[in-house]
Amino acid sequence: MKNRLKVLRAERDWSQQDLADRLEVSRQSVNAIEKGRYDPSLPLAFRIADLFAMRIEEIFLREAD
């Protein structure tokens, strides 16, 4: 699944580690999600959305989008 995590992170000038610390996950998790290699669970997707004050579908995009 595509996502805008890297862009959102860059807009805030956060490193992967900064984002990982805020989400209480590993840096590897952030890296894998950014690269689209791992789709987060629904609870983690909600945590990401809450952190950026956005809706899930504004961050995670369907492949067709």
Place this chain on the structure above:
Amino acid sequence: MNRAGRLRDESPRDPARPGLWLGLMMGCIGIVAGLRFSGAVGAPVGFILLALSFTLLIPATRAMNRSRNCTTSTAGRRYNTGIMVASLAYVAGLGIAVRIHDQMTLSPSVMFFVALLPTIPTLAVIYVMGRYVVEEQDEYLRHRAIQASLIGLGAVLAVGSFWGFLETFELVPHVPGWWTVPVYAMGMGLAQCWMSLRNRADGES
């Protein structure tokens, strides 16, 4: 540091260097295997050298526990330490059991208990792995551990089946069933290495 720099430099060089220790251990094991198969050293010396090679697991585990690239959770550190202790106990138990079998003539009931020497550490490895999957709070690391475990299991099934047929057709010698654990560990270890390298390559792109 500017934004481009921060985004590019996601996977800095690991000062703990666990790969160095693991590579050194694998190199030592390879050299010992070479010496043993060439006949340069006998079985007792070969086993002592092999056991000494495995003690490199201690600095390797310490380095992994210090490394932010390798281990990021309390569950991960407990897993590394548990696997190290169980692996060292397995090597010691295996060596002692094989030596007792080769050197002494004991009753089947005593040999039953001797066989437990390497088996109990194997059960400990299974327990440590199961506990890690339960305790790991990071869902991606848990996902990776399960993937690596499945690849290890696949290696056991593939190698075991293929070797079994080769053995049935009398093309290769018999291999004891306890080799399943080293083959599983190698499959799992290679899978973890591959995933770590892929992550690192992605992080630096």
